[in-house]
Amino acid sequence: MFDIDSYFKDFMEKEEIFHERNVLRPEFVPSFLPHRDHQIQKVAEIVACTLKNSMPSNLFLFGKTGTGKTAVIKYVSEHLNQQCRESGIPESKWIFLNCQEVNTGYRVLAKICDEIDPKHPVPIAGWPIDVVFDALIEKINTLLRGNCFIVLDEIDVLVKKARKSQDVLYNLFRINSRLQSTKVNIIGISNVLNFKNELDPRVISSLGDEDIVFPAYNALEIKDILDQRAVRAFFPHALDQSVIPLCAALAAKEHGDARKALDLLRKAGECAERRNAKKVVIDHVYAAQENMEKDKMKEYFEALPLQSKMILLSLFQLEKHSKQGAVITGDIYNTYVELVKFIPGLNKLTQRRVSELIRELDLAGMVNARVKSTGRYGRTKFIKSNIDIKDLKNYLCTEPRLAEIVEIKPASLQNKTTIYAGKQFRKLM
Ligand SMILES: Nc1ncnc2c1ncn2[C@@H]1O[C@H](COP(=O)(O)OP(=O)(O)OP(=O)(O)O)[C@@H](O)[C@H]1O
Ligand SMILES: [Mg+2]
Structure with a gap:
């Protein structure tokens, strides 16, 4: 029988671990940021001129993931607005967009419009891009005063996705010439260090040259x-x-x-x-x-393309059924070729392409590929899954097209058949 009284007693006596768990969550901005003085100072020096009503240059923050880029911008924005309140100056409007989520030029403009004027949202799609741009200018001119900072976090995703989004960036950088009393400042954030190399020269020339690097x-x-x-x-x-x-x-x-x-x-x-x-x-x-x-x-x-998942499925089958233990690229390819036929509409890749995908899986740590010398036969690449076989099966089952075939034992792995010159033969004995 459940002893409710001792349960409550134990509960009262149980030592608690967390006092304020939320302090450890990523969205929490602490009251100071150790080891980011230099970056905070640089951002502050650039945005400070908004306090005297002039316009800062656009800014770019670079650094690997988790190095405090977003935290520093949020920290500076809070302190800048606090200074505005204390001095009776209108606060700047800060708009934060993550280009991983808002990942087309259209959606960036629409989202900025919605942040400024949430009561009249821009449709998710359908307007010509210049109409959205005109709507944005009108909303800024009628609803904002002073400075507006647009923070484009993970801006590299936006640029990589479509060339057209660079036109949107280019226009956004030059928006101030069409504004009456508000100044728009762009802050780009990226964890790709050489991201500027991918930009159109027109866009580069309208970026400020203020880059702030966040070391690991x-x-x-x-x-x-x-x-x-x-x-x-x-x-x-x-x-x-x-x-x-x-x-x-x-x-x-x-x-x-x-x-x-x-x-x-x-x-x-x-x-x-x-x-x-x-x-x-x-x-x-x-x-x-x-x-x-x-x-x-x-x-x-989950984010892998289906072809890479097919390779993992082939490896899974080999590790599950093959007795020899070691798996080589050729084995994976033979099994892959057989399994790919079960997925309607999926093209068969060449062995070379499959080797490239295996290399990518190796780099990502999903598989472990080791080249070993095999005596007079030269060097051979042996592949092993880095995922526990039970976990791998569960992952494969999350993809509906693979869940259906995960239990099928490929004919090449059945003892009665063998593969020779890409064709399957029944063994004679
Ligand atoms: N110097 C610091 N002091 C205190 N907390 C920090 C510091 N730097 C980072 N953090 C904390 O680490 C977490 C990650 O930081 P942040 O989100 O700023 O990283 P990021 O550089 O923007 O990463 P990403 O490129 O992935 O967006 C946050 O919870 C943040 O508060
Ligand atoms: Mg960030």
Whole structure:
């Protein structure tokens, strides 16, 4: 029988781990940002002139993921607006767009319109682009005063997606010539360092030349960032002292990503909570790390094109059924050729293309390809899946077209047949 009284008693006595869990979430902007003084100062120096009603140059922030670009812009924008309020100056309007989500020129303009005038949304599609642009100018002229900052986060995605979006950027950079009393400033953010090389020279010339680089954090810097958050996020004594240095070291080893470190710390805390532990210890960090790896693999798998998923399906079948243990590119290709016939409308790729896709999967860490010397036969590439076979099957089943064939054992793997010169033959004995 469920003992409700002792349940409540235990619940009351249970030591809590988190004091304010939200402090570890990515959207939380802390009251100061350790190790970003230089970048904060540079952005502040550029946007400060809006306080005296002049126009700053456009700005570009570059740096790998989790290096504080968004956090720095949000931090500066909050402080700038606070200064405006204190000095009785109209606050600047800040519009944040993530080009991963708003990823066409049309949608960028429409979204800016909607941020300025939410009561009269622009249709999701259908207007000619110059009509949306005119609507934007009218809305800015009638509804805004002072400065408006448009932050285009992950701007490289927009540029890569379509050449046409560069025309939109070009017009957006020059919008001020058509505005009456508002000045629009563009802040681009990108984690692709050489992104400017991909731009049209017309767009480059209308960008300001203010680039601010965000270097990756090292382990000690990440430790400071985590220490600052942990004080608020956890109850005193809920964290073993080795937990933060370990989270910092693991995140720094990858590429100095503060977001990853904060996620790891939060998930380690949640793991301790689930296990009813009194303290977060390093075991919880390793468990959280393993789960995060799995989540990352799953997310990566879901975003793969169907052909790459077919390759993983072939590898899955080989690892499941083949007795020899080692899998080579040729085996994968033979199985692939057989399986591809089950998917109507899917073209068969060449062996060369399949090898390229295997190389990409290797780079992404989904498979492990090792070249080994095989004596007088030269060098051969052996491929192994980096995903646990049960997990791989679950991932494959998330793709409806593959879920149907995941259980089919390819004829080439049935003992009675063999493949020779691309054709399948029944073995004689
Ligand atoms: N110097 C710092 N001090 C405190 N927290 C930080 C610092 N830098 C980053 N963070 C935190 O790390 C997380 C990731 O930072 P942010 O979102 O700014 O990264 P980003 O550079 O914009 O990454 P992406 O390119 O993926 O968008 C956020 O929770 C942010 O608050
Ligand atoms: Mg960001």
